[in-house]
Amino acid sequence: MPSFLFVMSKIYWFVVNPVTLLLVLAVVGLVCLWLDRHRSAKILLTLLVAVMVSLYLLPIGQWVVGPLESRFSAVPLPPQVTGIIVLGASVDPTLSRLRGQPVINDSGERILAVARLSRQYPQARMIYSGGSSSVVFNRDDREADYAALVLADMGVASSRLEFERNSRNTFENAVYCKALAQPKPGEVWLLVTSAIHMPRAVGLFRGQGFAVVPYSVDYRTAPWTGGVQDYLAPGGLVDGLQALKSGGKEWVGLLAVWIFGQSSELFPGP
Numbered sequence: 001m002p003s004f005l006f007v008m009s010k011i012y013w014f015v016v017n018p019v020t021l022l023l024v025l026a027v028v029g030l031v032c033l034w035l036d037r038h039r040s041a042k043i044l045l046t047l048l049v050a051v052m053v054s055l056y057l058l059p060i061g062q063w064v065v066g067p068l069e070s071r072f073s074a075v076p077l078p079p080q081v082t083g084i085i086v087l088g089a090s091v092d093p094t095l096s097r098l099r100g101q102p103v104i105n106d107s108g109e110r111i112l113a114v115a116r117l118s119r120q121y122p123q124a125r126m127i128y129s130g131g132s133s134s135v136v137f138n139r140d141d142r143e144a145d146y147a148a149l150v151l152a153d154m155g156v157a158s159s160r161l162e163f164e165r166n167s168r169n170t171f172e173n174a175v176y177c178k179a180l181a182q183p184k185p186g187e188v189w190l191l192v193t194s195a196i197h198m199p200r201a202v203g204l205f206r207g208q209g210f211a212v213v214p215y216s217v218d219y220r221t222a223p224w225t226g227g228v229q230d231y232l233a234p235g236g237l238v239d240g241l242q243a244l245k246s247g248g249k250e251w252v253g254l255l256a257v258w259i260f261g262q263s264s265e266l267f268p269g270p
Contacts, residue, residue, distance in 0.1 A: 078188050084127070087170065089110065129177050162180060190212065190213050196246060
């Protein structure tokens with residue numbers, strides 16, 4: 001049974017999702033127009049058009065996503081590591097079940113990192129963490145089960161892998177991975193996830209007292225320098241909407257885990 005907080009987080013994100021808010025703006029503006037509330041309709045529809053034009057003309061992705069992806073810049077990997085934790089979200093478990101084969105999504109670099117790092121660190125423990133984040137669909141669809149099939153096809157020996165199948169979100173990734181890894185002082189653990197997701201993930205692992213070395217993958221933007229002068233190229237409407245959605249989710253998530261005490265840092269950094 002999904003926890004109350006887990007369900008509320010899904011509902012809350014659906015409400016504050018930028019795409020949802022833009023759709024509400026359009027619907028309310030249209031209703032005002034039909035009700036002859038022309039002044040209100042003009043204001044709402046003008047605001048909607050202004051946002052859409054801004055998304056088309058401005059590099060929204062760079063501004064919203066760039067600071068997240070550049071928060072943990074690439075550093076030389078340690079010569080030896082105790083273990084490697086890879087957070088799920090590379091494989092869609094529901095589609096995988098419906099299609100009868102593993103379906104990899106646009107975060108597939110996370111699972112590719114397993115094969116790469118397994119060769120680089122042949123003695124390290126490797127944990128893949130991913131359960132079901134669905135509230136509506138079959139919660140018996142565990143991502144880790146399908147990830148195991150993908151990794152076997154990639155030639156990663158099953159004896160190298162440990163799978164955490166119960167987590168539904170990043171907070172539970174941290175809780176269950178710590179319980180499985182049982183990290184000891186002086187050990188070095190790599191944490192693999194998408195660059196945009198790394199600040200929130202690191203904050204949640206630190207909140208569990210689990211020190212990790214970030215290994216970011218799946219970059220979507222150029223390095224962020226803190227200014228706008230280098231990033232004036234238009235991003236495009238679809239890309240802008242996607243960046244606003246994915247980046248907005250992370251910024252809202254950072255605030256939420258800080259408010260609920262799951263992370264002691266509002267914007268975790270190195």
